[in-house]
Amino acid sequence: MIRSLRFAFTMIELIMVILIFGIISMIGADIFVKIYDNYILSRSMNTLQTKTELALEQIAKRLQYRIKDSTIARLSANSPNYVFLSDANSSYEVLEWIGYSDAALKGRWNGTINAPGWSAFIDLDSPNTSRFGIDSPGSRFDYADAIISNLSGGDISLSNGGSQKPAIVMDGHVGDYNVSSYGWHPYVDNDYALQVSCRNFNCGTNPTLLDFNDTVSEKEIYEHYKLAWSAYALVPQCPAGINDDCNLTLFYNYQPWEKERLDQNASSAVLAEHVTTFRFIQMGDSVRLKLCIGENIYDNNISYCKEKVVF
Template sequence: MVSKKAFTMIELVMVIVILGIVASIGSDIVLSLYNNYLRSRTINTLESKTEIVLEQIAKRLQYRIKDSTIARKADGSYRALAGSDSTYSIIEWISYSNESLLSNPPGWSGFIDLNDGNTTRPNLKTHDSNLSFASETMSALTDGDINLTVEGKEAALIFRTPYNAENFGWGNGNVNTLGVATLRVTKNNTDDDILIINATDVPNDIYEHYVLAHSAYAIVPEGNITGTDFNLTLHYNYQPWIAARNNYALGSTATLAEHVSLFQFKQDDTLIRLKLCIHDNNETGTGDRIAICKEKVVY
């Protein structure tokens, strides 16, 4: 007689229970690993994004005319960056036109020959300048809004001498105020190294060193700026020295970052310290909002 062996009901139930426990533990481990992967990927993405945005801002700030840098409130009021506090959410400045320098000879040399017979005010002799190249470059960068050959589309000439922030023509809101530091200039039609100051801008004093500018810049929080989820927008191609284009709302825009929770700036001596926090808006779906904060110093 052959005897048959089989699992008892109790043994089968125990096996099923044990397999269920193992499966439950395994799914929790898999879910935990997947969530950790999502968090790591999101953190890496946010770190890269935050660093890139800060670098974009810093690259533009490094060409700033330091005395022109201001902090502005959403209501349009402003003050010099050095005297601002955390209630000022917008940073704004004029940059010298680095792009129009890049030729041989340079688009503008940065030096005025005060002893040359052609420097007679409003004419300024600037030897070794290729002002036609500068004009073409500025026109291309501003969509034709700045052109050294057209009156009303002048670039700004700024002497390398100390100024107050108010001297650059910053207005409160939409108020048009032209500044004594930003002299509107065109080029001579026949001589490619003579700048001509607009007749109403001719100053009492002429200095040897100067820069040319074709644009101002503003970094503006937009959206729910009192909360922790707003966009950071770059405004460019506007000119405080031209009444019709002296407000950043009249220029071009580019979104630098979305889902920003913090943007702060302050000036320490000649340094600008930037702090930026960006979050993922809970894109991982784990219920937690992941945020990354970074700081950068601009000389």
Template sequence: MSRAAFTMLELLFVILIMGLLANYGVELLSKAYKNFIFTSINNSLQANSAMAVENIAARLQYRIKDSVIARGTDGTFQGLEANSDSTAPILEWVGYDAEGFRGNTTPMPHWSGIIDIGLSTSTALVSPATDTAKVETLINTLSNGTSGVSSAALYFIGSDSDIQTGYGWNGAISTQNKAMHPIRRDVAAPQNFIPINGATGADNNFTGVDVYEYYQLAWSAYAVGISDYNVITKTGTLMLYYNYQPWRGQTYLRDATAVMLMQNVSTFRFMAAGSVLKIEVCVKADLMEDYSLCKEKTLF
């Protein structure tokens, strides 16, 4: 006895089941795809923001702590510890020469960080175990041939400093009675530092100036901030500026080497409590306008 393949009721039932399966299948695929996109974006933002924060922190680690300032878009600035403007966009500081202090050819540092007070004079500071020829070569390499010892300055550890005038944030340092002391090398005596006028490069002296036994050598200031900010997307590019010397009258906008740290940055914040510094970077995704992620780091 023969039988039809499907009755109308059975056919409708099969169509209903297939429709339900197709509908839920599409939803499952859509959710899986959205989860994949979200995970990919989240992982990318996590990695990129962490890298940006670590790059900034790596340079802040070697900051001269009293030199850190918050700078406004109009060029005004104040010491970070006294900063009352939480929206100040630029973080700026002087970093000491960590590479030269470590040395790169022998276990000995290129500059020792010690001044022999007894052997030094008002026109030449003697730094035992320092080789300014090696310092010159290293700075020249790191700056791509644009800086050397004559671009550098000394900072006496423990000395008094005025954030407004001591570091060159408001113009070149022409005397030796500030926090930063512009110097040049003495080719005939590589352990000596010769004081100079930061504005002209002419020799001057330490007459009437307190000279300390311990110092740090610096050849660059650093600045971090958001550039090319888009008011529609509310994002910009986080930039690092280096290889400029405020004590010579240079600024990050006019004279520095600029390096891009990260794109699509919505926020760059920083604050200080004493010598402790906290930085925060927030980024947005191109594909997900409402999704952002923040990374922060505290430095001592």
């Protein structure tokens, strides 16, 4: 009688196999966890990059239409302390400027061409150009009035005597330049931002003529000008005692030449949340911006930073 032999694992071999599989499982699980963590981190960085770039792009689109000599840095939103941007240091948190109305400059279609709302030129030889007002050939202030009124929610008008007024800013201040003359809080004067309205408040009848609100003072009138209806400010708004997790807020629709100020009269919109760094510096005629946005991942703080130069 022949007996067949049967082979099986010994207890030690089974234990070794189970131990090996356990080690492999632990290594595999750790690999999968790291892969998932890297995915979450990569996705978060991509999201932060997109948010930072979009916020900077929105800032740049407004800053490129700034009146360069009007740009100031302020210590805080309600602070009376400000300096011309080129004189600012890192202690100044708020960037503020008067922007000219690019939308009104582009105007609208008149049936033949896209007519500008304001031409940016003054006829210095016209009898309508004096301390009482200006003649701006090629302008369609009726178009500009409609655009500005729509953008401001009806607050600003060239044709309504009871509304607040846009202002024109002359290009070419010489000698006596003083940034406070744009009307910044605390109000000194608005010699550089001159309130205007259409002749007899009728832009349709007088589409190229503007009257100064102040008809008494003598004025320096140059050939080129810009039409403005709002100032703008970028303000980091942080919780008490925290300076690295803030909202970067845009303030707009307020008029320094009407003695208005950003912390009391402006509309506002949040451009970016969880801002860890917002810095700015003037280099010649350009403004260099740095923006960092952060996020908390698994109790670890990560941030993405980007810089942009606006000419």
